Amino acid sequence: xxxxxxxxxxxxxxxxxxxxxxxxxxxxxxxxxxxxxxxxxxxxxxxxxxxxxxxxxxxxxxxxxxxxxxxxxxxxxxxxxxxxxxxxxxxxxxxxxxxxxxxxxxxxxxxxxxxxxxxxxxxxxxxxxxxxxxxxxxxxxxxxxxxxxxxxxxxxxxxxxxxxxxxxxxxxxxxxxxxxxxxxxxxxxxxxxxxxxxx
Numbered sequence: 763x764x765x766x767x768x769x770x771x772x773x774x775x776x777x778x779x780x781x782x783x784x785x786x787x788x789x790x791x792x793x794x795x796x797x798x799x800x801x802x803x804x805x806x807x808x809x810x811x812x813x814x815x816x817x818x819x820x821x822x823x824x825x826x827x828x829x830x831x832x833x834x835x836x837x838x839x840x841x842x843x844x845x846x847x848x849x850x851x852x853x854x855x856x857x858x859x860x861x862x863x864x865x866x867x868x869x870x871x872x873x874x875x876x877x878x879x880x881x882x883x884x885x886x887x888x889x890x891x892x893x894x895x896x897x898x899x900x901x902x903x904x905x906x907x908x909x910x911x912x913x914x915x916x917x918x919x920x921x922x923x924x925x926x927x928x929x930x931x932x933x934x935x936x937x938x939x940x941x942x943x944x945x946x947x948x949x950x951x952x953x954x955x956x957x958x959x960x961x
Contacts, residue, residue, distance in 0.1 A: 765798045769831050773884060776905055784887045785827065794823040802826075806836045814842050821847035824885040831881055834874075840866045851886050852902070853879055 773783035799818050818826045822841060825848055829835045844866050856864050856875060867875045883902050
């Protein structure tokens with residue numbers, strides 16, 4: 763299997779975000795699996811590194827997917843050496859990283875680093891859970907939503923859409939929820955209900 767091609771073709775459009783594409787988390791886990799990791803590492807003569815493979819599998823699936831997508835998967839070794847996993851994503855600027863972690867990008871030119879920061883968004887899609895809270899997201903975050911075709915309701919401060927959360931991005935939630943988006947702050951108010959049968 764060509765994992766790079768699969769990472770591209772498995773992406774789905776977010777009709778909520780001007781047709782931007784995202785890789786559903788279920789597909790990310792399916793494609794960045796032990797078998798595909800081993801194949802990619804062998805292509806670069808990195809064989810038998812179970813510690814590196816475990817790092818990718820349990821801590822850096824998004825980073826690895828981004829690097830494969832950019833044809834720079836060999837760079838995963840540097841992320842592993844500096845213990846830079848998905849927990850630090852998204853990286854919005856190199857200045858947002860600690861000096862030690864920024865060393866990962868030391869050998870990268872500015873355009874390559876920017877390319878990584880642009881591509882990461884396809885693989886860093888939020889997962890929603892049953893809770894009542896306000897979440898703030900970076901402006902470039904792609905949402906796993908599909909608008910159900912109805913127009914947005916306008917209020918003095920925001921717009922409200924009826925959306926479907928992509929399966930796999932709503933843990934224990936109904937597929938249809940109201941999302942209240944404040945454009946200036948990119949916030950979502952999500953009174954997400956526990957999953958139950960729709961009437």
